[in-house]
Amino acid sequence: MASPACWKCLSRPSPLQxxxxxxxxxxxxxxSTTTPVFNVxxxxxxxxxxxxxxxxxxxxxxxxxxxxxxxxxPPAPGERKAMRKRVVLSNTNALAVPGMQDLKKDIxxxxxxxxxxxxxxxxxxxxxxxxxxEAFKPHQSWCFFRRPGILIREETIxxxxxxxxxxxEGGLKLVLDGDRVTGKSLMLVSALAMxxxxxxxxxxxxxxQELTNAVTDYAAxxxxxxxxxxxxxxxxxxxxxxxxxxxxxKLKLTQEHPEVPxxxxxDITLTRLCELGxxxxxxxxxxxxxxxxxxxxxxxxxxxxxxxxLQYISQDSLYRTPDFKPIHSHDLAIVDHFLxxxxxxxxxxxxxxxxxxxxxxxxxxxKSMELAIRKSQERxxxxxxxxxxxxxxxxYDDIRAIEAFRNDENLRSIEVFAxxxxxxxxxxxxxxxxxxxIETMKLAGLSRIEARGLMEYWAQSGLLRKQVDEKIVxxxxxxxxxxxxxxxxxxxxxxxx
Amino acid sequence: xSTLLHGLRCTARKLxxxxxxxxxxxxxxxxxxxFSTTIPMQDHEPEDANLSFARKKTHSHGGxxxxxxxxxxxxxQQHDELADEDDAMNQIENLMGDWDEEFEKLSEPPxxxxxxxxxxxxxxxxxxxxxxxxxxxxxxxxxxxxxxxNLSVLAHGELQQHQEIRHYAxxxxxxxxxxxxxxxxFEAPTLDMPLRFRYTTYMGEAHxxxxxxxxxxxxxxxxxxTQVQKDKLKKLAGVRYNPESDIVKMSxxxxxxxxxxxxxxxxxxxxxxxxxxxxxxxFEDIPLNLKHHHFKTRPKWPKHWTLTPExxxxxxxxxxxSVSSDQQKMLDGLLIDGNTTITEAIQQKSASxxxxxxxxxxxxxxxxxxxxxxx
Numbered sequence: 059m060a061s062p063a064c065w066k067c068l069s070r071p072s073p074l075q076x077x078x079x080x081x082x083x084x085x086x087x088x089x090s091t092t093t094p095v096f097n098v099x100x101x102x103x104x105x106x107x108x109x110x111x112x113x114x115x116x117x118x119x120x121x122x123x124x125x126x127x128x129x130x131x132p133p134a135p136g137e138r139k140a141m142r143k144r145v146v147l148s149n150t151n152a153l154a155v156p157g158m159q160d161l162k163k164d165i166x167x168x169x170x171x172x173x174x175x176x177x178x179x180x181x182x183x184x185x186x187x188x189x190x191x192e193a194f195k196p197h198q199s200w201c202f203f204r205r206p207g208i209l210i211r212e213e214t215i216x217x218x219x220x221x222x223x224x225x226x227e228g229g230l231k232l233v234l235d236g237d238r239v240t241g242k243s244l245m246l247v248s249a250l251a252m253x254x255x256x257x258x259x260x261x262x263x264x265x266x267q268e269l270t271n272a273v274t275d276y277a278a279x280x281x282x283x284x285x286x287x288x289x290x291x292x293x294x295x296x297x298x299x300x301x302x303x304x305x306x307x308k309l310k311l312t313q314e315h316p317e318v319p320x321x322x323x324x325d326i327t328l329t330r331l332c333e334l335g336x337x338x339x340x341x342x343x344x345x346x347x348x349x350x351x352x353x354x355x356x357x358x359x360x361x362x363x364x365x366x367x368l369q370y371i372s373q374d375s376l377y378r379t380p381d382f383k384p385i386h387s388h389d390l391a392i393v394d395h396f397l398x399x400x401x402x403x404x405x406x407x408x409x410x411x412x413x414x415x416x417x418x419x420x421x422x423x424x425k426s427m428e429l430a431i432r433k434s435q436e437r438x439x440x441x442x443x444x445x446x447x448x449x450x451x452x453x454y455d456d457i458r459a460i461e462a463f464r465n466d467e468n469l470r471s472i473e474v475f476a477x478x479x480x481x482x483x484x485x486x487x488x489x490x491x492x493x494x495x496i497e498t499m500k501l502a503g504l505s506r507i508e509a510r511g512l513m514e515y516w517a518q519s520g521l522l523r524k525q526v527d528e529k530i531v532x533x534x535x536x537x538x539x540x541x542x543x544x545x546x547x548x549x550x551x552x553x554x555x
Numbered sequence: 556x557s558t559l560l561h562g563l564r565c566t567a568r569k570l571x572x573x574x575x576x577x578x579x580x581x582x583x584x585x586x587x588x589x590f591s592t593t594i595p596m597q598d599h600e601p602e603d604a605n606l607s608f609a610r611k612k613t614h615s616h617g618g619x620x621x622x623x624x625x626x627x628x629x630x631x632q633q634h635d636e637l638a639d640e641d642d643a644m645n646q647i648e649n650l651m652g653d654w655d656e657e658f659e660k661l662s663e664p665p666x667x668x669x670x671x672x673x674x675x676x677x678x679x680x681x682x683x684x685x686x687x688x689x690x691x692x693x694x695x696x697x698x699x700x701x702x703x704x705n706l707s708v709l710a711h712g713e714l715q716q717h718q719e720i721r722h723y724a725x726x727x728x729x730x731x732x733x734x735x736x737x738x739x740x741f742e743a744p745t746l747d748m749p750l751r752f753r754y755t756t757y758m759g760e761a762h763x764x765x766x767x768x769x770x771x772x773x774x775x776x777x778x779x780x781t782q783v784q785k786d787k788l789k790k791l792a793g794v795r796y797n798p799e800s801d802i803v804k805m806s807x808x809x810x811x812x813x814x815x816x817x818x819x820x821x822x823x824x825x826x827x828x829x830x831x832x833x834x835x836x837x838f839e840d841i842p843l844n845l846k847h848h849h850f851k852t853r854p855k856w857p858k859h860w861t862l863t864p865e866x867x868x869x870x871x872x873x874x875x876x877s878v879s880s881d882q883q884k885m886l887d888g889l890l891i892d893g894n895t896t897i898t899e900a901i902q903q904k905s906a907s908x909x910x911x912x913x914x915x916x917x918x919x920x921x922x923x924x925x926x927x928x929x930x
Contacts, residue, residue, distance in 0.1 A: 481842070481846055514891045517896060518891060523897065525892040526890070526892070527890060528877035528878070528881050532877075
């Protein structure tokens with residue numbers, strides 16, 4: 059603080075001087091108009107407390123943690139799962155494709171070469187049935203289009219013919235194989251749609267890994283070495299009932315079922331039987347057995363059973379016995395039931411099909427299954443493995459490539475006749491036996507005609523803002539590794555620049 | 556230094572009076588082969604009486620100018636030449652002696668007067684200096700004064716390197732051609748020599764792997780084995796067998812000498828062949844395990860990928876057809892364009908919803924009730 063006395067002068071300030079200086083001080087503008095505040099006790103705020111520590115030490119800031127405020131309502135149990143697994147099958151923003159035919163009963167029987175490359179729509183009833191059967195998967199691109207439709211490929215025509223043939227006694231045992239995103243699951247959807255349209259009973263296991271990765275409860279069945287999965291069976295019965303409501307409502311119990319613990323009324327419909335099993339998981343497995351017996355009785359329609367993820371059921375499951383030994387997946391009742399028909403051990407009395415698709419993205423390797431598929435291909439092609447080579451098939455465009463492949467030994471794989479490796483330890487003996495007599499269909503890229511048809515469908519739906527000519531079709535086809543469907547989708551449908 | 560020598564040599568040559576014919580005729584090179592003018596570097600050993608005598612001799616010249624020294628040398632030379640003119644050996648010896656002198660002179664301390672001999676710098680760090688010794692003005696240095704003071708250590712290093720290079724050059728020029736006498740013509744191995752051994756040398760250096768012997772043999776070249784026995788031998792060899800080259804390769808470095816290791820390998824081969832010939836167990840039911848070997852797939856160029864003129868024409872024709880089919884489709888109205896589809900759809904939608912809206916009187920509560928409007 060400046061002293062009012064002048065430092066140079068030894069004289070004391072006079073009162074006059076003081077007043078003048080005071081006046082001077084008031085005459086000059088203050089730097090700030092805020093009144094200086096001294097010695098104020100700081101309020102302890104909620105944010106933090108500035109702790110004036112002892113002299114010489116640094117100040118610390120101690121923040122008090124606030125309890126988080128709960129905003130909004132937490133999702134109900136099961137809501138997140140439902141959101142994750144929801145399938146949207148329609149988009150009103152997409153355009154309706156003019157002249158789009160539907161997959162009908164007579165068309166399935168008469169699918170000819172003129173249908174290759176066309177996209178056929180699925181009727182409403184079939185869509186509801188397949189949705190109940192969980193045939194549509196969340197990661198597939200149904201949500202882009204006005205209504206679900208399936209592309210008719212050459213393989214679809216072949217599959218249609220096989221399904222027609224399977225309506226007789228015996229049935230079809232088919233495995234769908236191919237590289238990643240080549241359309242195996244969608245081929246399953248086509249098969250289920252075609253079967254449903256023809257009036258078959260549809261049973262679908264959408265993910266085989268749900269059966270074998272020990273997420274559902276399991277219990278040993280007394281009197282056999284099989285294990286039942288009650289909760290899964292109960293939910294499956296619900297799905298079966300919903301999918302095949304149209305058929306099962308009209309069918310009634312015709313036989314006695316002593317294996318079912320509860321007394322069954324004699325005159326119930328099969329839908330009601332499914333409901334009985336669905337609401338009580340304890341009896342779901344016997345009910346399913348009873349249902350199966352009814353469905354395979356005389357005069358009943360053919361049955362199609364589809365399963366996605368064959369590798370998971372070709373090895374040990376993740377379940378354990380009470381002795382902590384691993385349970386083989388073939389010892390699970392549902393898997394055993396499916397494989398009985400796939401292996402040919404049992405046949406469909408009224409005709410039917412057991413179709414399994416492999417999964418090539420993030421699925422375990424099953425050496426037995428690979429060998430079985432190779433041997434099946436060799437059987438079908440007369441001893442020579444027609445591997446899909448890198449430059450594709452081009453069935454209608456360029457037959458030269460196929461001929462050259464067939465004639466040139468250097469191009470074929472080294473082991474033309476697949477043999478069981480004597481030194482390989484990871485074969486699964488039970489899978490070897492189960493898959494010994496399967497028929498396989500190996501999927502590869504689309505041909506250019508099919509690709510063009512698909513891209514025209516996208517353009518007509520308003521999703522592909524390009525002129526669909528040979529140039530763009532060839533471009534997308536080539537970039538997709540010679541026509542792999544999933545890659546064409548990635549390039550033209552999802553990644554829209 | 557080289558220019559000095561050169562100059563010295565030239566001057567010495569001029570001062571000689573011997574006829575050139577005699578001087579420049581080829582003289583036989585004796586056993587001592589004084590081909591090099593390089594003095595072999597010697598450690599300073601004052602015990603060597605001859606050397607110190609020689610040095611003393613040279614040091615006696617210290618303090619004089621170079622020309623005087625050369626004259627002195629020349630006199631000595633002349634004297635020597637006159638004495639034994641025909642003895643080439645002596646001439647050469649004298650020459651060598653001269654050169655020796657010259658070199659020694661160079662490694663002497665320079666005859667600087669009134670100065671201390673060496674300044675302690677980085678370059679002569681660690682060398683014994685003459686600080687403690689009294690300086691002799693007439694140049695008679697102590698015997699302990701070393702050779703190093705005239706040149707720096709780096710220069711000595713350079714000199715040594717040069718000597719080393721010359722040493723090897725000498726070897727290469729004179730000794731290496733003698734190796735041709737040791738050369739043996741290559742004789743290809745015959746069918747009775749199926750074993751092939753590999754030895755390693757580290758060129759005189761001691762190395763732990765120099766005792767390793769690697770042996771390989773081809774199974775189909777092993778004499779006296781039937782096919783079944785050869786298959787058994789393959790199975791017995793295990794991972795040592797290479798199916799692509801049909802060779803079994805094994806090595807041994809268990810023992811201290813190469814001979815022992817080789818013997819061991821030979822014994823193993825004998826044992827293998829003996830076991831292979833054993834008829835009790837033929838191993839025919841056991842399949843050959845080749846999991847240890849990675850078969851490299853060497854892809855071959857597909858022949859129909861080659862762009863020949865025919866193929867080019869084919870592709871051009873194919874592209875032409877695709878273009879024309881597109882054009883035809885466009886004419887027929889079958890070419891689908893995503894953009895036009897969308898714009899048409901939007902137009903249709905707006906056309907259907909763009910009807911004139913019906914005007915309805917607004918009412919409060921009950922429909923149909925007309926409310927007067929204040930104007």
